[in-house]
Amino acid sequence: MHTVSPPADFADWRNTARALLAAGRHPDEVLWAQPQEAELFGGESKPPKPNKSLTIPKAFIEMARSAAAHRDPRRWALLYELLWRISHKEPHLMALSTDPQLRQAQRWVKAVGRDIHKMHAFVRFRKVGEDELTGRESFVAWYEPDHFILPLGAPFFRERFSNMNWSILTPDACVHWNGMVMEFTAGVDRSKAPDEDSLDELWRTYYRNIFNPARLKVKMMHSQMPKKFWKNLPEAAIIPELVSRSKGQLQAMLNSEERPVKPAPKNAYLQSLHHMNRKALEALDKQEGS
C-alpha cells in the first residue's frame, strides 16, 4: 500500500495524481490519508515527477477542479480512480453519467456549483470606510460556505467590484481585494466582521414592500433560501413578521369595498388614446361581422 498525504487543493492533487499514474500505481494500492492523519505521514516523500505527458479529457479536468472543492474527504481517492479508469480501459467514461463513480463526482460538482452560486447571491458587504481623498470605499462581508469554494467564487467579486476595496471573511479562509491583487489569508471567526450596515433598514423596507402577502408560498422560499443562510441576511429578521401578518392583510383586501371608476381627467393625450382605441374596436367588430 502506498500512502500519500492529503492534497492541499486541486493543483496539488493534480501533481500527485499525475505522478501516481506515471508510476503505474493502481487506485487500490493508493491510500489517500485523511487530513487528521496528515502528520502521521508528514515525512512521506512525494512520488517522482512523471516524465511523459498525459492527455486527459478536458471535461475531466474541469469536473475534477470543481469536485476538489467539495468537503467530502473521499474526493481525492475517487477522482484518482476515475482518472485511472479513463486513462486505461475507459476513455469514454465521461459520457457515462450512469456510472456510479462518475455520478458521485458529478454530484459533488453540482453541490460546489450551487455553493458558489449561493455565495454570489448571499454575501452581504458592509461598508467600513471611505478614503477621504479618492472617495474609494471599503467593504467587509462575513460568509459561511459549505465547501472550499472561496478561490473559485472570489473572481466574480473582483470583476464586479474592482473599484472598491473589499474582504470576504469565512471560517476556512479570507480573501481581500485592494484594486490590484486578490490576497488569500487564513480563516477567522465571525467577530472579525461588522454586524450591521447603515443601509440595512432601508433594504428591509424594500424587502417588506416588494413581498406580496396575497401569494404566500413559504415552502418555496425555504427551498431556495434555506434557514441556514438567514443569520447573515439582514432582511431575514422580518420574515416571521411578514408571514404572520399576511393572512390578515389578505382578508382585509378581500373585504375592502370596491372602488368606483373615476372619470378620465381632461388630458389631450388620454383623449387621443380613447379615440384610437374606439376606432380599433369598431374595425375589429366590422371584421368579425363580415
Add this chain to the structure above:
Amino acid sequence: MELPQKLAILADAAKYDASCASSGAERKNSLGSPGSKAVGSTGGAGICHSYTPDGRCVSLLKVLLTNQCIYDCHYCINRRSSNVRRARFKPQEVVTLTLDFYKRNLIEGLFLSSGIVRSANHTMEMVIEVARSLRVDHHFRGYIHLKTIPEASPELIEEAGRYADRISINIELPSEEGLAKLAPEKNLARTQNAMGHIRKRMDEHSEEKRDAAMRKKARPAPFATGQSTQMIIGADNSTDHTILKRSCSLYSDYKLRRVYYSGFSPIPEPASVLPIKPPPLVREHRLYQADWLLRYYGFGVDEITDAQAPNLDLDLDPKLSWALRHRGQFPVDINRAPREMLLRVPGLGVRNTERILSARRFTRLRLADLTRLRLAMKKIMPFIETADHNPTLLGLDDDSLRARFLPPPKQMELDFVSPPPTRADRIASTTGEI
C-alpha cells in the same frame, strides 16, 4: 416625503410585475478602468439575492418612478381610480438607491417602471434619465431593465434600449376585447407594433456586432439584448388555449426572451369591474410548465390544449396529462427512441435526456442506471421500456393510471391558496423541467 416612505410606496406599487430576471445580458464588468468609479458586471446566469415569503426571487431593485397614473387599468393598484397613496422619486434618488444596494451585493441592478404622467413620451423621458445617469454619470455596469410604453416615440424607445440590458412592454391580456374592457387606454395592436420595432432594432444590433467582429472593427454602441412581457391570468375570462396561442406568436413573431404569467392578485384597492376571486396559483404554475413544453420540448399549442379542452389540467402537469391522453405512443424504449420522443416522457427533463443519449452509445441502459440519475421512477416507469423493464406488466392500459398520479384529496382550502409545492414542483419551478 422621506426616502424610506417613498421606497415603501413605490416598491409596493411595483410588486405585481412578476419579471425579475437578470440573465441574458451582454458580458460587461468593472475591470480595466482603475481609478474610475465603474461598478458592476452582467452576463452570467442571473442571481437571486434573496427570496420573499411569496417564493419570489429578489434580483433587482424593482420600483416605479412614480405611482401616479392617468390610465385606469382595472387590475392595477396604481390606476387613477384607486385611492392608494401616491409618491414620486427624483431620478437622483433612484440612482443613489441602486448604487448603494448594488455595492452591498443586495441586487443585480434596477428594474424601473412608472405610472403614466401627462403622456407616454414625458414618462419615458423621466425613466430614461435615471438609466442615463446610472450608465453615463456613474459608469454603472450592472443590469438595467426598463419598462417601455408602446405609445412612446420610437426615438425614446431607441434611447431606452441603448442604456438597458432588457426592455419590456407588458401585453397584459391576450385579447383586444379583454384589454378594451379592463385597460381602456391600452391596445394590443399598438403594443405588438412597438414589440416589432424593438425586435427589428435588436436584430440590427446583433447584425452590427457580427459584422464588427468579422471585420475586426470597434464594437457598435450597446443595445438591449432581450425583451420580455407579462400576461395577467384570471382577470378576464381568456382560456389557457388563448393565452398559450398568444405566447406562441409572441415568441415567434417578436423573439421574446420570456413571457411571464402573473395570476391576478387581490389588491388593496379592488375595482368593481373585476372578479373578486383570484385564480388558483397553480394555474399560473401550469401555464409556466406548458410554456416550457412549447419552447424546449417540441410541443405545439394544439397538443397541450384545444377547443374541446381549452384549459390546462390543474391536477397534473401538462406533459403527464398529454401522455395519459396518448397512451398509444408509449412505452418509449429508452435505449432506442429518438430525442424528440424521450423528451415527451413524463418526468424526463432536457438534461437527463442528454445524459441518456450520451450513455446509451456505450451501454444498454437498465432501470438501475435511471435510478442513479435520480429520475422520478414512479412517474417514469409506466411510460418506458429498458433492457430489464417492460411496463405492460404495470398495466399501462389500465384506466386507473390517471388516478395513480392525481394528488391526494385535499382538505377544504380557501381558493386562493395553492396546494403546497411538492419536491418535483420545486425543481420544475426553478429549472422548468417537467
